[in-house]
Each structure stands twice: as structure tokens, then as C-alpha cells.
Amino acid sequence: MTALDDHKERNARTPDEILTAIDESGVESIYYQIVTLSGKLMAKVVPVTQLKRNLENGILMHRSAIADFQTALDGELLGGGPSAPEFNAMPDLDTFAVLPWDTSTARFLCTIYEPTHRPGIGGAPFAADPRGFLRRTHAQFKERLGLELRTGCEPEMTWFGEGLDVTSRPGSNPSYEFEQLERVRPIYQRIIRYATALGFEMIEGDYEDAGQLELNWMYDVADLTADRLVTYRMICRQVARELGVTASFMPKIAPGAMGTGCHHNLSLWKGGSNALEEPGRQELHLTDVGRWALGGLLEHAAPSMIVMGQTVNSYKRYWDAGQFAPTKINWGMEDKTCTVRLSGNGRLEYKLPDSAVNPYLSHALMLTQIEDGIANEIDPDRVTIQDIPKTLGDAVQLFTDDKFVRRSVTPEIANLLVAIKSDEWARFCGAVTDWERDMYFSAGQ
Incomplete structure (x- = not known):
């Protein structure tokens, strides 16, 4: 039995609560969503009358969708090319949700597989699927170490209007000002309402800089x-x-x-215990497992x-001193300028990821x-x-040269990342910016 066959069998046992929710909400159409290498949602919309067929067979998409249908400077369609075979996206039943802004519409997130007709790999997981890759990686991690990664993220973003x-x-900054929170009250109220309806446990939020809002939800299993x-981003755009x-x-x-980050707060759990936390320990508030995990990061x-x-824009965030973004690969106890901040409550805050x-x-x-x-x-x-x-x-070159990190993902993900980001960097290097016009347009006159 292939991985695709196994997924089809699971979907054949559709929980009654999904069918009941569809009936009670009057769902008429369903989005079947995948996540690309850039983190973008792609989707097909299908009438709900086709639910049984879609649960059994999934949907088909052109495989270049995984690379956002990006065309390189030399004309190559990245991710497979125009004549590449489609992939099979199978809905994951545990991601079903009725959209709170239009209850006639629902969604599934999907895991991607090779179609059954492909010789040698038919029915196998699609190797460039980032969402499926995380699920498999975490399952293997738990099997080998007996530990589960739980995380919470801090998704900063900026609003204009x-x-x-x-x-x-x-010389001042509007961070935490009540007046600024009041200005964005219609925004955060609606986000919290929709997120709660979609199963988030929203916990707090604040105003961080001009137009910048951060809303947080309770940490959970990394998957x-x-x-x-990605659902939060969908909510914000709505x-x-x-x-x-x-x-x-x-x-x-x-x-x-201020840069807009997406700090990842992480802990490792074994049963009901946090494997990073050693009560009473003062110097790092970390167990040996926690110290070694920090060292690996x-x-x-x-x-x-x-x-x-x-x-390209990500790296502007690391240039501005005094903006709480890290500039070096380092760590510190309750130090918000470091790559990894150690808190006193048994977690590590990894500050490199940004809002994109x-x-x-x-x-x-x-x-x-x-x-x-x-x-x-x-040892950190x-x-x-x-x-x-x-x-x-520079980042593309470091990744290309580093065997461990490059081999941490599938060859298909690694090769596509290098191709996509090399093309993005090349396009930027060939662009003429406003800064260059300001600096050089009248030079020598």
C-alpha cells in the first residue's frame, strides 16, 4: 500500500462532525488548499456536491504551483516546467473548517502525493511539499527521541489605511500605546473573532510600531x-x-x-513534562537536553x-541596530537582541524567522x-x-555550501529553494531602485 492509498483509506472514514457541520452551515463550496515553498496558499474551489469524490481522490494541480509558478530569467518555469505531470493533493480531515466570514464556504488543507500512474514513485509523498515534509519530519523526530516539539509564534505585521x-x-515610539490600539480596534476585534471561530485560543496582543500589530495564540504541537x-495570514487578508x-x-x-518578525518560541515535551525546564536551576533555567538543543540551533x-x-527585503531587518532584531548568531538570558533568547519559563525564543x-x-x-x-x-x-x-x-551561498542544512530537507526542496531564491536575488541585483536614483541620478551635475 502506498502513502496515497493509506490517506485515501483514512478519508473514507469521514467523521460525522464534518458532514454535520457542512449540513448545518449550509456549505456550498470547499477550498482545497496547498502551501507552496514560499508559504503561499494555493487552492482549487469545488462544489460541496463533489465532497465524496474529492475525499477519495483528492484534487490535481500542476506541480509548478509549489514554486508559485515562478519563471526564471532564462524562461524556465520552476518546479517542473510546462509539460510536468500534475500532483495529487489529498485533503486532511483534521483541517476542515467552515469559514466564519462566509459559512457557505469551507476549507481543507491538503497533503501532496505523486499521482499513482508515475513509474516507481506513484503514490509516494510529493518530495517538494513543505507541509507534508514537516509532518513526516516531526513524526520521525518523535519516534527517534520520544520528544514532541511545541511552539508558539509571534506574527508581527503592518496595517495601512x-x-x-x-x-x-x-525620538519616541508608539509601542504599547493605548491610543494606537484603539485606532486598530476594528481590525484586531475582527481577527480575534474569526481566529477563535477557526479554533485558535487567542491570548494577547499589542501595538509594536507605527501600524504594526502583533496578536498571539496559545502554543501547541509544531505542526x-x-x-x-498560514491560516492567520488568510484571516488577516480577509x-x-x-x-x-x-x-x-x-x-x-x-x-x-521596526522589522516585522515571527519569533518562534519552542519547548520539547515528553508526556506532560517540558524536557527543557529544570525547576530550581538558576544559571540557564535549562536541562542538559535544553542546552544541547540550543547548541544545535x-x-x-x-x-x-x-x-x-x-x-531580499528580509535582510534589511538585520541591519538596523537598536531595533530588537538580532545581528549575530548568539544567545542570552532575557536578551531581546540575541538570535535565541532564554526565558525563565522553560522555553527558547528563536528570533531569526521574519513575518514572511x-x-x-x-x-x-x-x-x-x-x-x-x-x-x-x-555546548552553546x-x-x-x-x-x-x-x-x-549570501544566504543562498551559505545554504548551498552547508551539507548538513541542505540535507535537512529533501533534494527536491533544496534544489527548488536555491533556484527560486537565486532567481529572486538576480532580479533584485538587476533592478534600479529609488535609492540609486536619489544617489546617482544627478551625480556630477
Whole structure:
């Protein structure tokens, strides 16, 4: 039996609560969603009358969708090319949700497989599927170590629109100001309402910089946190459409503005116990397992930046001193400027990921690095302090040259990441920017 056959068997046992929710909500159509390497949602919409067929057979998509249908400068369609075979996306029953802004519509997130007719690999997991890859990586991690990764993320983002402009005193910052929270009250109220309806346990939020809002939900198993982050972005874009404003996950909006990060707070659990926390221990508040996990994250941080800072714009965030973004691969106790901040409550805050991160790839890399740290008892004090790469081009090269991190993902993911991000860097290098016009347009006159 192939992995695809196994998924079809699971879907044949459709829970009654899904059928009941469809009937009670009056669902007429369903989105079948996949997540691309960039973290973007792609989807097909199908009438609910086709539910049984879709649960049994999934949906088919062109495989270049996994690379956002990006065409390289030389004309190559990345991810498979125009004549490539389709892939099979199978809905995951545990992701079913009726959309709270239109209860006539529901959604499934899907896991991707090779179609059955492909010789030798038919029915196998699609090797470039980031969401399926995280699920498999975490399952193997739990089997080998007996530990489960639980995470919570801090998804900062920026909102623009009428009535959202902020005026602060020179030298001051609007962070935490009640007045600014009131300005965005219609936004956060609607986000919280929709997120709660979709199963989030929303816990707190604050205003961080001009237009920048951060809303947090309760930590959970890493797979669920990743699903919730892409769902949160979907919610935010819907709220922006409804309120006539703009929602941006761009990592660095402007020079001098706070970068928009997506810090990952992580802990390791065995049963009901946090394996990072040793009560009464004062110097690090970490067990040996926690120290080694930290060592693994630091050891492999620099070549992971192709994932943690995946855009050209990402690297602007690490240039501004004093903006709470890390500039070096380091760690510190309650130090918000470090790559990893140790808190006193048994968790590590990994601060490299930004607001554009693909959470499936970031979590998958963290899992392999934590396992390497534990297996080799990597001491964080002995990890060489390095600079964070300064450009996407540098990050691509570091990833290409680093055997461990590159082999932490499938060859298909690694090769596509390099192709996509090399093309993105090349396009940027060939672009003429406003900065260049300001600097050179009148030079010599």
C-alpha cells in the first residue's frame, strides 16, 4: 500500500462532525488548499456536491504551483516546467473548517502525493511539499527521541489605511500605546473573532510600531502552529478586504521602522513534562537536553537563513541596530537582541524567522538542528559567534555550501529553494531602485 492509498483509506472514514457541520452551515463550496515553498496558499474551489469524490481522490494541480509558478530569467518555469505531470493533493480531515466570514464556504488543507500512474514513485509523498515534509519530519523526530516539539509564534505585521497613520514625538515610539490600539480596534476585534471561530485560543496582543500589530495564540504541537500561522495570514487578508485597508507581512517596511518578525518560541515535551525546564536551576533555567538543543540551533543558524529570511527585503531587518532584531548568531538570558533568547519559563525564543517565513520549513529545520544538538551534545558556549548573512545572495551561498542544512530537507526542496531564491536575488541585483536614483541620478551635475 502506498502513502496515497493509506490517506485515501483514512478519508473514507469521514467523521460525522464534518458532514454535520457542512449540513448545518449550509456549505456550498470547499477550498482545497496547498502551501507552496514560499508559504503561499494555493487552492482549487469545488462544489460541496463533489465532497465524496474529492475525499477519495483528492484534487490535481500542476506541480509548478509549489514554486508559485515562478519563471526564471532564462524562461524556465520552476518546479517542473510546462509539460510536468500534475500532483495529487489529498485533503486532511483534521483541517476542515467552515469559514466564519462566509459559512457557505469551507476549507481543507491538503497533503501532496505523486499521482499513482508515475513509474516507481506513484503514490509516494510529493518530495517538494513543505507541509507534508514537516509532518513526516516531526513524526520521525518523535519516534527517534520520544520528544514532541511545541511552539508558539509571534506574527508581527503592518496595517495601512485611512485613520491608521501615527504621529509620535521625535525620538519616541508608539509601542504599547493605548491610543494606537484603539485606532486598530476594528481590525484586531475582527481577527480575534474569526481566529477563535477557526479554533485558535487567542491570548494577547499589542501595538509594536507605527501600524504594526502583533496578536498571539496559545502554543501547541509544531505542526498545528504552522497550520495556524498560514491560516492567520488568510484571516488577516480577509479582514483587510472587509475593512478597506492593507495588510502587509513585508519584513522591513521602511528604514528606521521596526522589522516585522515571527519569533518562534519552542519547548520539547515528553508526556506532560517540558524536557527543557529544570525547576530550581538558576544559571540557564535549562536541562542538559535544553542546552544541547540550543547548541544545535546556534550551530546551524547561519546556513538556515535562506528559510528564516527568505526574501531580499528580509535582510534589511538585520541591519538596523537598536531595533530588537538580532545581528549575530548568539544567545542570552532575557536578551531581546540575541538570535535565541532564554526565558525563565522553560522555553527558547528563536528570533531569526521574519513575518514572511514559511513555518513548515522553519519548523522542519529546527527539528533536525535540535536533534543534531542533542545527539552530539553541542555546548552553546562552544558555538562560534557568527554574523548573520547580510543579503539573500549570501544566504543562498551559505545554504548551498552547508551539507548538513541542505540535507535537512529533501533534494527536491533544496534544489527548488536555491533556484527560486537565486532567481529572486538576480532580479533584485538587476533592478534600479529609488535609492540609486536619489544617489546617482544627478551625480556630477
